Amino acid sequence: MPDSPSTILRVDDIRRTYTTTHGDLEVLKGISLSVETGETVSIIGPSGSGKTTLLGICAGLDLPTSGDVKIAGESLLPMGEDGRAAFRNRQVGFVFQNFQLVPTLTALENVMVPLELRGERGVGDRATSLLTRVGLGERLDHYPIQLSGGEQQRVALARAFINEPKILFADEPTGNLDGSTSDSIVGLLFSLNRDAGTTLVLVTHNLELAKQTDRIFRIRDGLLED
Amino acid sequence: MALRDSRQSRRRLFLFTLSIVFGVAALVAINAFGKVLERAIETRSKTLLGADLLIASGQPFNERTEELIRSLGGDQSRQTRFASMARFPKTGDSRLVAVRGLKGGFPYYGELETDPAGVTVNGRSDAVAIVDDSLMAQFGLEVGDTLEVGKVTFEIIARLIQIPGETAVEGVFSPRVYVPHNQIEQTELIQIGSIAYYNVLFRFDSGLTPEMLERLEAEREEWMREARVWFDTIEERKQEAGRVLVNINSFLNLVGFIALLLGAVGIAGSVQVYLKGKVDTVAVLRCLGATNHDAMAIYCIQITLMGLIGTAIGAAFGLSLLLVLPKVMAPFLPIGGLDIFIAWPTVFMAMGFGWVFMILFSLIPLLPLRKITPLRAIRSFVQDVAPAHKDRGVWIVCSLIVLVTTGFALWQSRERPLHGLGFLGGILLALGLLWLLAFLLRFTVRRITGSTWPYVWRQGMSNLYRPNNRTLFLLTTLGIGSFLIFTLYLTEQSLLRQGELSSSDENPNLLMFDIQPDQNDGVNRIIEAEGYTVVGNAPVVTMNLAELNGYDVGQLREMDESGEIDIERWAVFREYQSTFREHLNPDEVLLEGSFTPRASLDDDVPIPVSVEKEIVRALDLKLGDRILFDVQGFPIDVEVTSIREVNWNELRPNFFVVFPAGVLEEAPAFYVTATQVPDQQRIAFLQRKIVETYPNVSAVNLEVVLQTVGEIFDRVTFVLRFMASFTIATGLVVLISSILTSRYQRVKESVLLRTLGAQGRQIRSIMAIEYVLLGSLSALAGIILAGISSFALSRWVFEVPFYFPWGAPLIMVVGVSLITLLTGLANSRGIASHPPLEILREEG
Structure with a gap:
């Protein structure tokens, strides 16, 4: 199937098998999907259904056993690890369930990392402005360990948007947060996404959260349900 | 539960056990070897002398000595x-x-x-x-x-x-x-003034009886000492061998001590990182109803078991070394053919110390586990562990460590407890200084790292002071390792330097002595006929010190024993080889007084002599002091009128005491002469030529002497390095284990950076900057400390000029940095070439 110019993510018949001590375990059994630019989609399914594995492969963090993944028309598979890293740095943003901030960097430094990795200088102002936007203007020099869970996820949101990615992947972004904190993080996520015009791919088992996206993909036993 | 929990981490735990293996191996080998030596000396003490009694003198025995020898009876052997x-x-x-x-x-x-x-x-x-x-x-x-x-x-x-x-x-x-013995006379080599020693060795059916010993001691006080006749017994040899043993053991124990301490530091660090990964497990166990003590017990059991395995492997390794040590140490032991046996109590004692050290040092990071609350399981950011300095348990463990370490130091240096404590103090001081340096480094790096620096540099340098940094630990362990290794090297270089100066082109390299006065001109003529210059030619008169400032040698000894004076006895009882001349030599410097060129015995005033500063120090002399020399039966009263310093490194004929001309010309003397010959072949030729004409003349080829000294030093160096390798091996294990354990900290960070788009090159650069800085600064700190300690050793222990080879520190810094860098980079293997999720899955 040819890509339309507006397709940002295209997944073709991907399979992923892990070798375990008890034999091969096929987690993804042939999944195809596509996401249009600016669209917000969610992938939902029960635990162990393969949704995080799918997200990892879509974002180039893992490789499928077979099949192909394209972002903005570029196939991720032939790129090599360094190529995929550079590609992620330019095109992709991430938000994780457990925040995944670099523990040895302050909040401001964490946000600056994606730009600094590509050699940009003088990015402090942009990072400060983003952190102020997420409500952490006063906590720039705090280390992750000095921040609450909600605050850590705000830093992660600011970091996800600093490189103005074309597509943002979020893995259970509220999974480690309490109710009210979750609501504010979700609000912030959608608001930042809307302003930046980014495509959002969200993995969650929270149906209420999924309903806020344009489309929902349901996954069960490694296959997409109709 | 303890075993189940350890399933996923046994490889890591095994690494901790390796930290202690070399320390325990060194301890077991050294202490067991010490027991082997002790028993050998105890059971075969008689072979140390080969006889029950030895009576000796530097002159043919006088009638009184012969009378004593006859009266002692027993089987007798004579040796000249x-x-x-x-x-x-x-x-x-x-x-x-x-x-x-x-x-x-x-x-x-x-x-x-x-x-x-x-x-x-x-x-x-x-x-x-x-x-x-x-x-x-x-x-x-x-x-x-x-x-x-x-x-x-x-x-x-x-x-x-x-x-x-x-x-x-x-x-x-x-x-x-x-x-x-009868052939000695046929050689016609022993003439008046020749240096020879005469021994009589006795065997008595019932050994040397206390009565005999009492009599000998009385005779020694009465006349033997003054007659320069001495005796030696099995008991004295045993004590002497014991002293050698103590010296050897002191050094070996030092090595074991360092290896064990270094290993213990390594264990504390490794366990700390290991347990950091267990915090969540403990929180979950607490949720499930485990008490603090249950949780502690799980990890205590793991560490105890690993400790036992480590000490057992170490002991086995140490016992296998017991077979090697006698061969390595053989050239330096006064007793051969050792019977190897295993002194099990000593082995268990060493294992016990190793095990206790491991447990105590593990407890420091282990104790905070008991403060973890169940809340942590659901709120991962909860900080429930109080700082270590506020934990009473940590203070108790630290006090126990100090107590056990002091006890250990005393056990290891049981013959010389002050040395043990001094060494412990030195190590603690070095550790303290390194610790301080690490703090300063962190502080400085924090201050100088500029926000405009490239990201990779900033991140690499910042890893030195940011949370989870290993700066203190790595800098201390690497620094102490570099310090010990470099101290050894610098001291060795200062000692070796002593021999180097003499092999220069201008200094004599062939020294001839025992030249009779009527042969002196002939010998010099042969040298000059071959086209060489006589660099030094001097008459030598042997004499003994009879009185110093009116006190005879017996009184001097008593005064020294009572603390009234402070002199070194070798300088009182040695045989002085003195010369006479009208001038100072170019390699002599007058320090005090004035040199008198001529004097006469007829003047009836003390003869003015010049004394070298080493003897001045040993006899505590000053200008104006009077000495009565016994010049082969003829007393000569002298006064110290000048003090000289001799450059002994030039190896010209030089003397402690120089008389003015006009005094000793008639005394029995021999001559020494020195010359400089370009190469070995010509040295051998000249040597042959002189020996053929004058068989009694002895020639010393200084090149060969230096080579021999070098060979002996090589053997000593080999032993030092063999033993130091235990410390180095432990240092390497600690280095590798600490860097490997830091992998578990750094890998998630690296994968995260990878996820955010970092290139493999960038991740490697960040690690390289961190490790190169750590390695080079540790080496630098170690070298500075080693410089101080080897300066002190050269100056006050070996009394040689301190020498600092400037090129070597550079090699050392590069070497240590390179090892650290390579280990660090090996540590980041796979991070750049595998998908991030795959790494996270493998690392768990």
């Missing part, structure tokens, strides 16, 4: 010892050897080990010789070949392998040649 040139007709070479003319059944205990076995010169009167194995190897001699000593040509009938009570090293420096 002197240094002489030996010529080997087979090769045409000649070399200075230690000739020993033997008559009688010596050795009475132990045996003269020869090849072929059982050969002796006892009972023979023909010209045969048993020759030191090292000498035969040097000149390619075989049994059946000949050697010429003086006027006699001896047939070699056996190689000499070992003599009871003497180390093999002694033979390397001065190869021994045993000949029948």
